[in-house]
Amino acid sequence: MVDLQGQYQSLKEQVNTSITQILESSTYINGPHVHAFQKELEEYLGVKHVIPCANGTDALQIAMMGLGLQPGDEVITADFTFAATVEVIGLLQLTPVLVDVELDTFNIDPIAIEKAITPKTKAIVPVHLFGQCANMDVILEIAKKHNLYVIEDNAQAIGADYKFKDGSKQKAGTIGHVGSTSFFPSKNLGCYGDGGAIFTNDDALAHTLRGIVNHGMYERYHHDVVGVNSRLDSIQAAVLSAKLPNLNAYCESRRTAARKYSKAFQGQENIIIPVTVNNCDGICDECDCHVFHQYTLRITNGKRDALVKHLNEKDIPCGVYYPIPLHKQKAYVDERYLEENFTITNQLVKEVISLPMHTELDDEQISYITNAVIGFVNE
Numbered sequence: 001m002v003d004l005q006g007q008y009q010s011l012k013e014q015v016n017t018s019i020t021q022i023l024e025s026s027t028y029i030n031g032p033h034v035h036a037f038q039k040e041l042e043e044y045l046g047v048k049h050v051i052p053c054a055n056g057t058d059a060l061q062i063a064m065m066g067l068g069l070q071p072g073d074e075v076i077t078a079d080f081t082f083a084a085t086v087e088v089i090g091l092l093q094l095t096p097v098l099v100d101v102e103l104d105t106f107n108i109d110p111i112a113i114e115k116a117i118t119p120k121t122k123a124i125v126p127v128h129l130f131g132q133c134a135n136m137d138v139i140l141e142i143a144k145k146h147n148l149y150v151i152e153d154n155a156q157a158i159g160a161d162y163k164f165k166d167g168s169k170q171k172a173g174t175i176g177h178v179g180s181t182s183f184f185p186s187k188n189l190g191c192y193g194d195g196g197a198i199f200t201n202d203d204a205l206a207h208t209l210r211g212i213v214n215h216g217m218y219e220r221y222h223h224d225v226v227g228v229n230s231r232l233d234s235i236q237a238a239v240l241s242a243k244l245p246n247l248n249a250y251c252e253s254r255r256t257a258a259r260k261y262s263k264a265f266q267g268q269e270n271i272i273i274p275v276t277v278n279n280c281d282g283i284c285d286e287c288d289c290h291v292f293h294q295y296t297l298r299i300t301n302g303k304r305d306a307l308v309k310h311l312n313e314k315d316i317p318c319g320v321y322y323p324i325p326l327h328k329q330k331a332y333v334d335e336r337y338l339e340e341n342f343t344i345t346n347q348l349v350k351e352v353i354s355l356p357m358h359t360e361l362d363d364e365q366i367s368y369i370t371n372a373v374i375g376f377v378n379e
Protein backbone atom coordinates (compact mmCIF):
# COMPACT_ATOMS: atom_id res chain seq x y z
CA MET A 1 0.00 0.00 0.00
CA VAL A 2 2.85 2.35 0.79
CA ASP A 3 6.52 2.56 -0.20
CA LEU A 4 8.57 4.22 2.53
CA GLN A 5 11.98 3.28 1.11
CA GLY A 6 11.90 5.56 -1.94
CA GLN A 7 11.74 8.75 0.10
CA TYR A 8 14.42 7.54 2.51
CA GLN A 9 16.82 6.63 -0.29
CA SER A 10 16.51 10.10 -1.80
CA LEU A 11 17.11 11.85 1.55
CA LYS A 12 19.48 9.32 3.07
CA GLU A 13 22.57 11.49 3.40
CA GLN A 14 20.72 14.40 4.96
CA VAL A 15 18.70 12.24 7.35
CA ASN A 16 21.67 10.16 8.43
CA THR A 17 23.80 13.26 9.04
CA SER A 18 21.11 14.89 11.19
CA ILE A 19 20.51 11.72 13.19
CA THR A 20 24.24 11.28 13.83
CA GLN A 21 24.42 14.90 14.94
CA ILE A 22 21.57 14.33 17.40
CA LEU A 23 23.16 11.16 18.75
CA GLU A 24 26.42 12.99 19.34
CA SER A 25 24.85 16.06 20.90
CA SER A 26 22.49 14.06 23.17
CA THR A 27 19.63 16.52 22.60
CA TYR A 28 17.09 13.76 22.13
CA ILE A 29 14.00 15.58 23.39
CA ASN A 30 13.02 19.20 22.74
CA GLY A 31 16.36 19.91 21.13
CA PRO A 32 17.07 22.52 18.47
CA HIS A 33 15.79 20.19 15.71
CA VAL A 34 12.30 20.20 17.20
CA HIS A 35 12.24 23.98 17.42
CA ALA A 36 13.55 24.31 13.86
CA PHE A 37 10.90 21.96 12.47
CA GLN A 38 8.18 23.79 14.36
CA LYS A 39 9.19 27.07 12.72
CA GLU A 40 9.46 25.49 9.27
CA LEU A 41 6.01 23.96 9.55
CA GLU A 42 4.48 27.24 10.80
CA GLU A 43 5.87 28.92 7.72
CA TYR A 44 4.73 26.18 5.32
CA LEU A 45 1.18 26.14 6.69
CA GLY A 46 0.90 29.89 7.17
CA VAL A 47 -0.23 29.38 10.76
CA LYS A 48 0.94 31.29 13.84
CA HIS A 49 1.55 28.33 16.12
CA VAL A 50 2.60 24.73 15.63
CA ILE A 51 2.83 22.69 18.83
CA PRO A 52 4.68 19.43 18.17
CA CYS A 53 3.59 16.38 20.16
CA ALA A 54 3.97 12.62 20.30
CA ASN A 55 1.30 11.44 17.82
CA GLY A 56 -1.91 12.42 16.06
CA THR A 57 -4.17 10.88 18.67
CA ASP A 58 -2.54 12.92 21.44
CA ALA A 59 -2.77 16.00 19.23
CA LEU A 60 -6.56 15.66 19.12
CA GLN A 61 -6.82 14.95 22.84
CA ILE A 62 -4.61 17.90 23.77
CA ALA A 63 -6.57 20.19 21.45
CA MET A 64 -9.78 19.24 23.27
CA MET A 65 -8.12 19.67 26.69
CA GLY A 66 -6.78 23.06 25.63
CA LEU A 67 -10.25 24.28 24.67
CA GLY A 68 -11.43 23.41 28.16
CA LEU A 69 -14.11 20.95 27.08
CA GLN A 70 -15.79 19.41 30.14
CA PRO A 71 -17.27 15.95 30.83
CA GLY A 72 -20.73 15.74 29.34
CA ASP A 73 -20.03 18.28 26.60
CA GLU A 74 -21.16 16.91 23.25
CA VAL A 75 -18.69 16.72 20.38
CA ILE A 76 -19.97 16.02 16.89
CA THR A 77 -17.78 14.00 14.53
CA ALA A 78 -17.98 11.70 11.53
CA ASP A 79 -19.17 8.11 11.76
CA PHE A 80 -16.79 7.20 8.95
CA THR A 81 -13.24 7.78 10.21
CA PHE A 82 -10.38 6.13 12.07
CA ALA A 83 -11.31 5.36 15.69
CA ALA A 84 -8.71 7.76 17.14
CA THR A 85 -11.06 10.67 16.53
CA VAL A 86 -13.85 9.30 18.70
CA GLU A 87 -11.53 7.54 21.16
CA VAL A 88 -10.12 10.76 22.61
CA ILE A 89 -13.62 12.21 22.96
CA GLY A 90 -14.51 9.18 25.07
CA LEU A 91 -11.26 9.28 27.07
CA LEU A 92 -11.97 12.85 28.16
CA GLN A 93 -15.51 11.79 29.18
CA LEU A 94 -16.98 14.08 26.59
CA THR A 95 -19.99 12.71 24.74
CA PRO A 96 -19.26 11.67 21.16
CA VAL A 97 -22.08 12.37 18.73
CA LEU A 98 -21.44 10.48 15.51
CA VAL A 99 -23.12 11.69 12.34
CA ASP A 100 -23.39 10.53 8.75
CA VAL A 101 -21.09 11.52 5.88
CA GLU A 102 -21.52 12.55 2.24
CA LEU A 103 -21.62 9.82 -0.39
CA ASP A 104 -19.37 11.58 -2.90
CA THR A 105 -16.59 12.95 -0.66
CA PHE A 106 -16.75 10.51 2.31
CA ASN A 107 -16.59 13.62 4.55
CA ILE A 108 -18.85 14.68 7.40
CA ASP A 109 -22.27 15.91 6.19
CA PRO A 110 -22.98 19.49 7.32
CA ILE A 111 -26.73 18.84 7.22
CA ALA A 112 -26.27 15.94 9.63
CA ILE A 113 -24.12 18.15 11.88
CA GLU A 114 -26.81 20.78 12.13
CA LYS A 115 -29.48 18.18 12.94
CA ALA A 116 -27.34 16.77 15.77
CA ILE A 117 -26.77 20.05 17.61
CA THR A 118 -28.25 20.30 21.14
CA PRO A 119 -27.74 22.82 23.95
CA LYS A 120 -24.87 20.59 25.16
CA THR A 121 -22.94 20.66 21.89
CA LYS A 122 -19.57 22.37 22.28
CA ALA A 123 -17.47 21.34 19.28
CA ILE A 124 -17.42 19.90 15.78
CA VAL A 125 -14.53 17.69 14.67
CA PRO A 126 -14.43 17.48 10.88
CA VAL A 127 -12.00 14.82 9.65
CA HIS A 128 -10.44 15.66 6.29
CA LEU A 129 -10.76 12.10 5.14
CA PHE A 130 -8.42 10.49 2.60
CA GLY A 131 -6.73 13.86 1.91
CA GLN A 132 -9.58 16.20 1.08
CA CYS A 133 -11.12 18.85 3.32
CA ALA A 134 -14.64 18.60 4.62
CA ASN A 135 -17.01 21.38 3.59
CA MET A 136 -15.43 24.05 5.78
CA ASP A 137 -17.45 26.96 4.34
CA VAL A 138 -20.65 25.50 5.76
CA ILE A 139 -19.07 23.98 8.88
CA LEU A 140 -17.65 27.38 9.90
CA GLU A 141 -21.05 28.99 9.35
CA ILE A 142 -22.79 26.40 11.51
CA ALA A 143 -20.13 26.76 14.21
CA LYS A 144 -20.47 30.51 14.25
CA LYS A 145 -24.26 30.38 14.41
CA HIS A 146 -24.24 27.96 17.35
CA ASN A 147 -21.07 29.22 19.03
CA LEU A 148 -19.13 25.95 18.66
CA TYR A 149 -15.43 25.17 18.41
CA VAL A 150 -14.11 23.61 15.21
CA ILE A 151 -11.29 21.10 15.71
CA GLU A 152 -9.89 19.82 12.42
CA ASP A 153 -8.57 16.25 12.43
CA ASN A 154 -6.00 16.76 9.70
CA ALA A 155 -4.10 13.49 10.09
CA GLN A 156 -4.80 12.56 6.47
CA ALA A 157 -4.67 15.89 4.66
CA ILE A 158 -1.48 17.74 5.57
CA GLY A 159 -0.45 19.93 2.66
CA ALA A 160 -3.97 20.08 1.22
CA ASP A 161 -5.48 23.45 0.35
CA TYR A 162 -9.05 24.31 1.09
CA LYS A 163 -10.59 26.60 -1.48
CA PHE A 164 -13.37 28.73 -0.02
CA LYS A 165 -16.45 29.77 -1.98
CA ASP A 166 -14.91 33.23 -2.44
CA GLY A 167 -11.85 31.65 -4.09
CA SER A 168 -9.42 32.25 -1.23
CA LYS A 169 -7.31 29.33 -0.04
CA GLN A 170 -6.05 28.12 3.31
CA LYS A 171 -4.07 25.07 4.36
CA ALA A 172 -6.03 22.17 5.84
CA GLY A 173 -5.74 22.12 9.61
CA THR A 174 -5.39 25.89 9.99
CA ILE A 175 -9.01 26.81 9.28
CA GLY A 176 -10.83 25.97 12.52
CA HIS A 177 -9.98 27.12 16.06
CA VAL A 178 -7.43 24.35 16.27
CA GLY A 179 -6.18 21.52 14.06
CA SER A 180 -4.26 18.32 14.64
CA THR A 181 -2.10 16.07 12.50
CA SER A 182 -0.13 12.84 12.62
CA PHE A 183 3.35 12.08 11.34
CA PHE A 184 2.88 8.29 11.51
CA PRO A 185 5.21 6.77 8.88
CA SER A 186 2.48 6.03 6.33
CA LYS A 187 0.84 9.48 6.54
CA ASN A 188 1.57 11.99 3.77
CA LEU A 189 4.29 13.63 5.87
CA GLY A 190 5.61 10.68 7.85
CA CYS A 191 8.54 10.35 10.24
CA TYR A 192 10.35 7.16 11.32
CA GLY A 193 8.33 6.51 14.44
CA ASP A 194 5.38 8.30 16.02
CA GLY A 195 4.84 12.04 15.85
CA GLY A 196 2.11 14.64 15.70
CA ALA A 197 1.34 18.32 15.95
CA ILE A 198 -1.37 20.81 16.85
CA PHE A 199 -1.98 24.04 14.92
CA THR A 200 -3.69 27.26 15.95
CA ASN A 201 -3.70 30.98 15.22
CA ASP A 202 -4.93 31.75 18.76
CA ASP A 203 -2.03 32.98 20.96
CA ALA A 204 -3.70 32.21 24.29
CA LEU A 205 -4.74 28.72 23.18
CA ALA A 206 -1.21 28.05 21.86
CA HIS A 207 0.21 28.97 25.26
CA THR A 208 -2.20 26.60 27.01
CA LEU A 209 -1.39 23.79 24.57
CA ARG A 210 2.39 24.20 25.02
CA GLY A 211 1.90 23.68 28.74
CA ILE A 212 -0.41 20.69 28.38
CA VAL A 213 2.01 18.74 26.16
CA ASN A 214 4.63 19.08 28.89
CA HIS A 215 2.91 18.06 32.17
CA GLY A 216 1.06 21.34 32.47
CA MET A 217 4.33 23.19 33.15
CA TYR A 218 5.00 26.73 32.03
CA GLU A 219 7.80 27.17 34.50
CA ARG A 220 9.88 24.19 35.55
CA TYR A 221 8.12 22.23 38.34
CA HIS A 222 5.17 24.61 38.42
CA HIS A 223 2.16 22.62 37.23
CA ASP A 224 -0.61 25.10 36.45
CA VAL A 225 -2.97 22.77 34.59
CA VAL A 226 -3.35 19.01 34.26
CA GLY A 227 -1.12 18.02 31.39
CA VAL A 228 0.25 14.97 29.64
CA ASN A 229 3.66 13.83 28.43
CA SER A 230 3.50 14.18 24.68
CA ARG A 231 6.62 15.34 22.89
CA LEU A 232 8.09 15.01 19.44
CA ASP A 233 11.64 13.71 19.71
CA SER A 234 14.58 15.30 17.94
CA ILE A 235 15.25 12.39 15.61
CA GLN A 236 11.69 12.50 14.26
CA ALA A 237 11.89 16.28 13.92
CA ALA A 238 15.08 15.96 11.87
CA VAL A 239 13.42 13.44 9.54
CA LEU A 240 10.42 15.76 9.15
CA SER A 241 12.66 18.76 8.43
CA ALA A 242 14.32 16.78 5.65
CA LYS A 243 10.95 15.81 4.17
CA LEU A 244 8.97 19.04 4.54
CA PRO A 245 10.63 20.87 1.61
CA ASN A 246 9.47 17.95 -0.56
CA LEU A 247 5.90 17.80 0.74
CA ASN A 248 4.41 19.69 -2.21
CA ALA A 249 6.24 17.38 -4.61
CA TYR A 250 5.02 14.35 -2.63
CA CYS A 251 1.43 15.64 -2.87
CA GLU A 252 1.87 16.18 -6.61
CA SER A 253 3.17 12.61 -7.10
CA ARG A 254 0.10 11.30 -5.33
CA ARG A 255 -2.19 13.48 -7.43
CA THR A 256 -0.48 12.32 -10.60
CA ALA A 257 -1.00 8.70 -9.61
CA ALA A 258 -4.63 9.47 -8.72
CA ARG A 259 -5.22 11.09 -12.12
CA LYS A 260 -3.84 8.02 -13.88
CA TYR A 261 -6.00 5.70 -11.81
CA SER A 262 -9.08 7.84 -12.46
CA LYS A 263 -8.41 8.05 -16.18
CA ALA A 264 -8.31 4.27 -16.37
CA PHE A 265 -11.47 3.82 -14.29
CA GLN A 266 -13.47 6.68 -15.82
CA GLY A 267 -16.72 5.47 -17.35
CA GLN A 268 -16.37 1.92 -16.03
CA GLU A 269 -19.68 0.55 -14.92
CA ASN A 270 -19.89 -0.37 -11.22
CA ILE A 271 -16.76 1.61 -10.31
CA ILE A 272 -17.08 5.10 -8.87
CA ILE A 273 -13.89 7.15 -8.80
CA PRO A 274 -13.14 9.61 -5.99
CA VAL A 275 -14.36 13.14 -6.60
CA THR A 276 -12.65 16.35 -5.66
CA VAL A 277 -14.98 19.11 -4.62
CA ASN A 278 -14.22 22.04 -2.28
CA ASN A 279 -15.28 24.48 -4.95
CA CYS A 280 -12.86 22.98 -7.47
CA ASP A 281 -13.76 21.09 -10.64
CA GLY A 282 -12.34 17.68 -11.39
CA ILE A 283 -8.88 17.02 -9.99
CA CYS A 284 -8.07 20.69 -9.73
CA ASP A 285 -4.76 21.67 -11.29
CA GLU A 286 -4.51 25.02 -9.59
CA CYS A 287 -4.41 23.92 -5.99
CA ASP A 288 -3.69 20.97 -3.81
CA CYS A 289 -7.30 20.53 -2.75
CA HIS A 290 -6.95 16.75 -2.57
CA VAL A 291 -3.66 15.16 -1.49
CA PHE A 292 -4.84 11.55 -1.80
CA HIS A 293 -3.77 10.03 1.47
CA GLN A 294 -5.90 7.22 0.09
CA TYR A 295 -7.19 6.59 -3.42
CA THR A 296 -10.60 5.10 -2.69
CA LEU A 297 -13.06 3.61 -5.18
CA ARG A 298 -16.63 2.56 -4.62
CA ILE A 299 -17.59 -0.80 -6.10
CA THR A 300 -21.35 -0.67 -6.60
CA ASN A 301 -22.25 -4.16 -7.83
CA GLY A 302 -21.67 -6.00 -4.56
CA LYS A 303 -18.31 -7.43 -5.61
CA ARG A 304 -16.12 -5.40 -3.25
CA ASP A 305 -15.23 -8.27 -0.91
CA ALA A 306 -14.59 -10.60 -3.84
CA LEU A 307 -12.36 -7.93 -5.39
CA VAL A 308 -10.30 -7.67 -2.20
CA LYS A 309 -9.79 -11.43 -2.32
CA HIS A 310 -8.92 -11.34 -6.01
CA LEU A 311 -6.35 -8.57 -5.57
CA ASN A 312 -4.81 -10.34 -2.60
CA GLU A 313 -4.42 -13.46 -4.72
CA LYS A 314 -2.64 -11.39 -7.36
CA ASP A 315 -0.36 -9.88 -4.68
CA ILE A 316 -1.81 -6.41 -5.22
CA PRO A 317 -2.14 -4.68 -1.86
CA CYS A 318 -5.46 -3.01 -1.08
CA GLY A 319 -7.32 -1.83 1.99
CA VAL A 320 -10.85 -1.30 3.23
CA TYR A 321 -11.00 1.98 5.13
CA TYR A 322 -13.23 1.54 7.01
CA PRO A 323 -15.03 -1.83 7.20
CA ILE A 324 -17.25 -1.04 10.22
CA PRO A 325 -18.93 2.31 10.96
CA LEU A 326 -17.94 3.74 14.34
CA HIS A 327 -21.55 3.74 15.59
CA LYS A 328 -21.50 -0.07 15.29
CA GLN A 329 -18.17 -0.54 17.08
CA LYS A 330 -18.65 -2.19 20.48
CA ALA A 331 -16.82 0.58 22.30
CA TYR A 332 -19.01 3.31 20.82
CA VAL A 333 -22.50 1.87 20.37
CA ASP A 334 -25.17 4.05 21.92
CA GLU A 335 -28.92 3.62 22.08
CA ARG A 336 -29.38 7.17 20.77
CA TYR A 337 -28.03 6.17 17.38
CA LEU A 338 -30.71 5.30 14.83
CA GLU A 339 -29.72 3.24 11.79
CA GLU A 340 -31.83 5.46 9.54
CA ASN A 341 -29.42 8.31 10.32
CA PHE A 342 -26.41 6.37 9.01
CA THR A 343 -27.54 5.28 5.56
CA ILE A 344 -24.41 6.59 3.85
CA THR A 345 -21.79 5.10 6.17
CA ASN A 346 -23.68 1.82 6.20
CA GLN A 347 -23.47 1.84 2.40
CA LEU A 348 -19.84 2.99 2.17
CA VAL A 349 -18.47 0.27 4.43
CA LYS A 350 -19.74 -2.25 1.86
CA GLU A 351 -18.48 -0.40 -1.22
CA VAL A 352 -15.10 1.21 -0.52
CA ILE A 353 -11.72 -0.14 -1.48
CA SER A 354 -8.43 1.77 -1.37
CA LEU A 355 -5.67 1.01 -3.86
CA PRO A 356 -1.90 1.36 -3.35
CA MET A 357 -1.07 5.07 -3.04
CA HIS A 358 2.36 6.56 -2.41
CA THR A 359 4.98 8.75 -4.04
CA GLU A 360 6.79 5.98 -5.91
CA LEU A 361 4.03 4.44 -8.07
CA ASP A 362 5.04 4.01 -11.71
CA ASP A 363 2.95 3.61 -14.87
CA GLU A 364 3.55 -0.10 -15.11
CA GLN A 365 2.28 -0.69 -11.57
CA ILE A 366 -0.74 1.53 -12.14
CA SER A 367 -1.80 -0.22 -15.33
CA TYR A 368 -1.25 -3.63 -13.74
CA ILE A 369 -3.49 -2.62 -10.84
CA THR A 370 -6.20 -0.91 -12.93
CA ASN A 371 -6.38 -3.83 -15.39
CA ALA A 372 -6.76 -6.29 -12.54
CA VAL A 373 -9.58 -4.23 -10.97
CA ILE A 374 -11.49 -3.56 -14.19
CA GLY A 375 -11.11 -7.12 -15.44
CA PHE A 376 -12.53 -8.55 -12.24
CA VAL A 377 -15.32 -6.09 -11.44
CA ASN A 378 -16.88 -6.24 -14.89
CA GLU A 379 -16.09 -9.81 -15.89
Ligand SMILES: *Cc1c(COP(=O)(O)O)cnc(C)c1O
Pocket residue numbers: 055056057058081082084085127153155156181182183184194195196
Ligand atom coordinates in the same frame (compact mmCIF):
# COMPACT_ATOMS: atom_id res chain seq x y z
C1 LIG B 1 -3.79 8.33 11.74
C2 LIG B 1 -4.98 9.06 12.23
C3 LIG B 1 -5.07 9.55 13.54
C4 LIG B 1 -4.11 9.19 14.62
O1 LIG B 1 -2.79 9.47 14.40
P1 LIG B 1 -1.65 8.66 15.22
O2 LIG B 1 -0.42 9.46 14.98
O3 LIG B 1 -1.58 7.29 14.67
O4 LIG B 1 -2.05 8.69 16.65
C5 LIG B 1 -6.18 10.30 13.88
N1 LIG B 1 -7.14 10.56 12.99
C6 LIG B 1 -7.11 10.10 11.73
C7 LIG B 1 -8.22 10.42 10.79
C8 LIG B 1 -6.02 9.32 11.30
O5 LIG B 1 -6.00 8.85 10.05
